[in-house]
Amino acid sequence: MAPHWIWQQPDWPGFRWQAEALAPLLRECVQTQGQLLGMTGAVTASLSAQSELDALLQNIVTSSAIEGEQLNVGSVRSSLARRLGLEQGDDTPVSQRSEGLANLLLDATRHFNQPLTIERLLEWHEWLFPDQTSDFAHRQIRIGTLRGDEPMQVVSGRLDRPTVHFEAPPRQGLEQQLQTFIDWFETSRHQADLDPLLRAGIAHFWLVTLHPFDDGNGRLTRTLTDLALAQGEAQAIRFYAMSVSILDDRAGYYRILENSQKATLDITAWLTWFLQTLLRSLQQAMKRIDSVFCKARFWQAHRNSALTPEQIKVLNRMLDGGEKGFEGGISAAQYQAVAKVSKATATRHLAELLEKGCLERMPGGGRSTRYRVSYPAR
The missing domain is CATH 1.10.10.10 (Winged helix-like DNA-binding domain superfamily/Winged helix DNA-binding domain)
Incomplete structure (x- = not known):
């Protein structure tokens, strides 16, 4: 019987891709990333902190929106601002949810040099669901631990005739599969022949395919992607929000994941989509930083x-x-x-x-x- 899911392939997880096909797009991403980092190097400390706050806020809010969850933007902003040392001048109440999400993203980006471990992933999951008295409780989500023994499926449609878009690897052996991923994530960081942007794309696809938790897999995968990108740039300050561009093509995101998870171990199509989406994120950030410069020049001229x-x-x-x-x-x-x-x-x-x-x-x-x-x- 032919494999239906990618993790059933005999060589799983031996991913491969067509480097020549990806080269032009990868080169454009690297050049744009360099231009953005060059622009941000000229930003003053106060503008830099505000720009980082905006990017982090966008990342958190849109990553949840991809899953259909609407966050209290003011509460998340306040949680982030306090951690960045920025005065917001308001008394917006801060929820446990906002505190957890701020902890999550800042741990991934500020502490990018710390090793990834299963324990760190479990702590991230706890931060994602900090309030166990909320509506998450009645869904009986296992928080801070791996998923249960029942099949993990992504489905849609009628309850009596659901469409199965994806089924994750079985629970048995999940710890070892996750450890294999983490070992690769740690060693690949120093792999000279693997571009950091491709590494981020592979990590994203691999972890979301393992689907190790009852819920929150997409959000934790996107957080891990931010960690991989921060490691590639070797800097904690984030000026772009990839989740914004993913949300802009949410249907395309789910479509390319579904198609790739039912295909061979050649993930060129997924990496193409990932790099195209990353490029849009970088370009949007450049426009935003340019508008910050324009605003600063305007007020300097009219001081x-x-x-x-x-x-x-x-x-x-x-x-x-x-x-x-x-x-x-x-x-x-x-x-x-x-x-x-x-x-x-x-x-x-x-x-x-x-x-x-x-x-x-x-x-x-x-x-x-x-x-x-x-x-x-x-």
């Missing part, structure tokens, strides 16, 4: 401009960009709503910002006049 608190509030929102940053420009009515001022005051404030060179008129005019940030020349 002596006498601006009202309302003007500063609106400018910061425009400089931060995104959906709430008025990428299509801001109108007088929108300024009035955001700044919470009268129509006359909004008109006066905008005129002052034009005069001081903070804003510029966009093409068009009349009642539809819109304004955008006037960035100083580089």
